[in-house]
Amino acid sequence: MxxxxxxxxxxxxxxxxxxxxxxxxxxxxxxxxxxxxxxxxxxxxxxxxxxxxxxxxxxxxxxxxxxxxDKENEQINTDFFQRKLKAAIEARASLFQSEVTNAFRVFNAEGDGIGGVTIDYFDGYYLLNWYSKGIYQFKDAIIEALESVSDYKGIYEKKRFEHGGKYVEDDDFVKGEKANFPLLIKENGVQFAVYLNEGAMVGIFLDQREVRQKIREHYSKDKNVLNTFSYTGAFSVYAALGGASKTTSVDLANRSYAKTIEQFSLNEIDYESQDIIVEDVFKYFKYARKKGKTFDLVILDPPSFARSKKMTFSASKDYKNLLKEAIEITENQGVIVASTNSASFNMKVFKGYIDSAFKEMNGQYKIEEEYTLPSDFKTTRSFKEGNYLKVVFIRKL
Known part of the structure; x- marks a missing residue:
């Protein structure tokens, strides 16, 4: 104990x-x-x-x-974790039974009653993310509890805390059978390749599932789509499947090129008919303006904080300027999907950035719809910061 x-x-x-x-x-x-x-x-x-x-x-x-x-006599042991995990898994029963989606969040930290740890599900494999050395001390009890309430193929983990001044990087495999990578998963019937053994980011951000589906169903048909900070191109894949005339994916990371090709190919999309560009997003905006390129749909999903050789991006300081760049190359009546996972400001503040950006550009806009975290990313009213995702669909008038 x-x-x-x-x-x-x-x-x-x-x-x-x-x-x-x-x-x-x-x-x-x-x-x-x-x-x-x-x-x-x-x-x-x-x-x-x-x-x-x-x-x-x-x-x-x-x-x-x-x-x-809040119970004085509660023992923090395997039984405690078992009750928490069982309740969380039962709450996701519809997702476990889904025929079109087999990747989602099973346990969302403080939203499910244990801050500092999340558990994601990828077609029979569990991935535990540990965010402090403190919660990692309960690893054996939590994994024993998970085994007692759910069947699985294998368990992987990511240690997202610093140890001795650097992040711990051990073998990510914990137990069960090792997966063959890439592990192919489904989300709304769309296929993606994920890698549970390649660092902190596995290939897809599960919290954007509903946003991607909305883009495919209602915003892509015959549209020229720009996907910035595109990572492995998930938004581009959905847009292409939704009938986009063309997608352009832009990300600074070299890995994004091959990863995006992989995701297109899995879904039988001709990647050579799409543009995949490895470049700083702000540099690409300048290029697009110079060449007179415009887009019907622009997706902005930057990291909360990022640093390149030439500049630093902070969502709380720089999102308004990012929006101004996007407004310039968005067609009239086009849509900007503005997204942020920064927990340092709320939706009201985020909408303030949007309003300021359009006013400074002498533009008009209409908010079509907005999203926060999906239900599997459970949050609690007593900790509003936990509902970090903010997505706003903005029509440029």
């Missing part, structure tokens, strides 16, 4: 924690000197030493750990 320590919470932090706020941060405490071993169970008490909740200590970029239970 992990060590247990008792920590007194500042008076102003008691009410939010009692209301279900799950994240621990240093502002909640007078001192954190007793926190030495990541994975320790923390008994949170108020200034009168009245019990508030049980949490664990695990440092990650968001804070110092996560609340696990």
């Amino acid at each position: 992990p060590n247990e320590v008792t920590l007194k919470v500042k008076a102003k932090a008691v009410k939010p924690l009692k209301a279900g706020y799950p994240l621990l941060n240093k502002e909640q405490f007078e001192q954190l000197n007793d926190l030495k071993e990541e994975g320790s169970i923390i008994r949170l008490v108020d200034e009168r030493h009245q019990f508030i909740a049980k949490a664990y200590y695990g440092k990650q970029n968001k804070g110092y750990g996560w609340v696990l239970s």
Whole structure:
């Protein structure tokens, strides 16, 4: 069993924690000197030493750990994790039974009651993402719990925390049978190749499933589509299958070229009839303006933060300028799909960026629709930051 320590919470932090706020941060405490071993169970008490909740200590970029239970006598053991995982799997029953989708999120960290760990499902294979050394101390209990509530072919993991100043990079395979890569999965009937053994990003971002489907069904027919920060081209594949006249995929990473060809080919799309460009997106915008290129549909899905040799992009600082670049090369009555996974601002602020961008370009627009995380990426009202995805379909008037 992990060590247990008792920590007194500042008076102003008691009410939010009692209301279900799950994240621990240093502002909640007078001192954190007793926190030495990541994975320790923390008994949170108020200034009168009245019990508030049980949490664990695990440092990650968001804070110092996560609340696990508001029950004083709850034991944080395999049975605890089993109950959480069973509830999560039952909540995704319709996805497990789907004939057209076999890749989705099974367990979404604090949304399902255990901050710091996510579990994704890829056609019989589970992928666990550990976000702190603290939650990783519970690895054996969590995997034992997962095995007890679900059948699987194999289990993989990603350690998304720093150790000794660098990210831990061990063999990603945990147990079961090893997959043959690429592992071919389905999403809304579309095929994708994923690699659970190639670093943090496996080939597709599962949280955009509904957005991709909407693009295919309602926004692609006979359209000239630009997909920026395209990664492995998933949006481009959906657009092509939706009847786009042409797609252009732009990403700075060299790997994007071969990966995008692979995804097109899996879906019997002639990749040679599409444009796949390895280049800085902002440089491509300049090229498109110079050549008079315009698009009917422009997809903007940048990382929250990225750095190239010549510039740094931060969604919170630079998204408005990115939108202005996109507006210039979008046809009148064309659509911009503006997306961000930055948790540092909410949808209201994001719409403010959109409004400012169009005003500064002397343009008019209409919001067609908006998306946040799909239901398998479960969130909790007490932690609004957890619902990080913001996608807005904007028609340029």
